[in-house]
């Protein structure tokens with residue numbers, strides 16, 4: 057059969073087989089259309105039994121363990137892949153499944169009809185469906201086999217010392233750390249609800265160590281590339297002798313097999329039943345919250361028996377309710393490591409500020425707030441709900457100081473401006489919600505202009521307030537919400553901060 061394949065492939069140079077027939081309880085790739093079908097039309101995909109005498113290719117094993125890849129992702133000849141399949145080491149799954157004649161993408165779970173497109177497919181020679189939702193990871197169509205590994209996982213030697221970190225956990229961190237270790241060992245789910253600045257990364261170390269020590273595979277996933285880039289060196293330093301794969305769009309370690317993986321949630325789309333422990337950081341952050349495919353990917357990347365740890369400073373309303381009624385297992389770190397309370401936001405009414413902006417003006421109390429910061433040389437972040445409003449406000453504020461800058465998501469100088477802010481070269485930085493999380497400046501005040509806007513959800517406002525007072529040397533900072541009418545979200549955000557502070561005091565984690 058392999059010879060048949062080779063000769064056919066020579067005939068159609070560059071072509072990849074994409075039609076199959078089932079023969080002797082085995083899927084056989086075909087080039088000819090006669091009697092063959094695209095994989096999605098084959099009822100049940102047979103899985104040959106594992107042949108223990110077969111000598112498999114360890115590079116294929118490393119590449120495929122815990123993955124679901126396309127033929128295009130595999131730099132191996134088709135004959136070799138098929139040979140591994142026939143000996144039970146490789147699995148083929150349908151890229152698209154049909155349920156009641158409706159397509160479902162096996163990789164990203166998409167089942168919305170408008171996210172599928174049809175095209176005349178040169179690979180199967182039919183009009184073929186493909187998924188538009190996960191297109192950026194390579195096209196999945198109705199004739200695409202998703203390829204996985206069915207053999208054992210690669211062996212790796214454990215170093216004598218797994219965890220090299222020698223720091224001390226705060227009492228609040230310790231409690232959470234113990235719970236994480238338990239969840240890892242018992243393979244359960246746990247939400248770690250840690251206030252901004254609690255030091256949540258260190259809370260994971262013992263759990264990761266315990267997983268690695270029992271040869272478990274661990275993934276720390278997060279919606280944002282920035283966070284992957286920030287976590288990678290920290291985890292590499294904490295686990296100096298463990299191989300760490302850092303995966304994000306454009307990273308070079310895409311095919312590295314490692315016991316510890318740090319990845320964007322997008323990258324999880326390439327994994328299938330891979331991890332014994334997944335730690336999902338910033339579960340409430342965009343785009344994870346609104347992209348069903350990313351949530352699907354996180355579930356699919358877990359082994360059926362595995363631990364799932366969710367980390368956030370701001371769980372959404374549904375999760376908060378589930379915590380309250382005991383439906384969701386959780387632990388809190390209600391206080392920052394420096395034992396000072398979280399700054400509580402002040403609400404200040406500023407009238408119809410957008411109308412003023414149209415006349416090239418800003419409300420007096422906002423101008424006074426800015427001027428105060430400039431006079432006292434206290435750095436500050438000023439949040440705006442939309443770019444065009446921010447850009448309208450910039451020249452007005454620059455009359456107070458020409459060094460004031462503004463930053464937003466698509467700003468090509470974003471990194472540069474953040475760095476200048478760190479270097480204290482910028483006295484005041486205007487920003488959209490892009491800086492609501494992730495960035496830490498040691499000594500700043502924070503204000504929101506137009507806190508009534510829909511974009512400022514409870515969690516966005518808690519995160520924004522969480523930018524202030526992060527460092528031990530400057531544990532407080534003013535947080536002001538300028539508004540044209542208080543919203544539910546503003547009230548809930550303030551309440552959440554107060555509740556955490558009270559809990560911190562009650563548990564002896566805040567000095568009063």
Ligand SMILES: [Zn+2]
Nearest residue numbers: 177180184199
């Ligand atoms: Zn096709």
Ligand SMILES: [Zn+2]
Nearest residue numbers: 161164187190
């Ligand atoms: Zn898809």
